[in-house]
Amino acid sequence: MNKTLVFGASLKPYRYSHVAIKRLVEAGEVVVAFGLREGLVAGVQIETRLDRFEQIDTVTLYMNPKRQKQFYQDIINLHPRRVIFNPGTENPEFYNLLREAGIEVEVACTLVLLSIGQYN
Template identity: 65%
Template sequence: MTKKTLVLGASLKTDRYSNLAIHRLVEHGHEVVAIGLKEGNVSGVAITKEPIVFKDVDTVTLYLNPRRQSVYYDYIISLHPNRVIFNPGTENPELYSQLQEVGIEVEVACTLVLLSTNQY
């Protein structure tokens, strides 16, 4: 089953985990949308700088440190995803609480590991 995924904190730099995650998500057949600091394209996925209200997002996978997440709290909640994955370095108990209050699942995990072990 494919899961439309928003990569928040997407990077054009090939050595970044968010970049690799986009490649792997696409390889696994998931529809991917992405927001980053610079516009561009990774594996056929357009990265936008502005938070677009994407429809039917199942998963938001975070690649932003907690200090940079606060401007996106309301945005993430407005998407009504089923879950938000907090990749290593993005852990944020303040956001966990807000998400759980509105029924959004919090998963502290690595998207790349979840994909490679078929747990995504």
């Protein structure tokens, strides 16, 4: 079973990252989460340290491009198959770094992909 890392996870129910965790869990996906504050969403622990993650298939980004910059290498080092750039996270500079590392870049909305059965 493939594992998804929700990157930029929030405890706030109105945030898309929060909704994404819930929908991914409902869809039967294996979900882990990274955010700036620890907490629990739909049974998923939000971690504040990236060294806790391994064997990540998909990183779904919910962090604006300015804040992504400090995590470029951390995300590349996770060796995911793909990184999904959700609306508001688009970042051509990061796309290039990921592609150079052999990581697939997908500019899409995780919630839409789930709703139309195109997530995997």
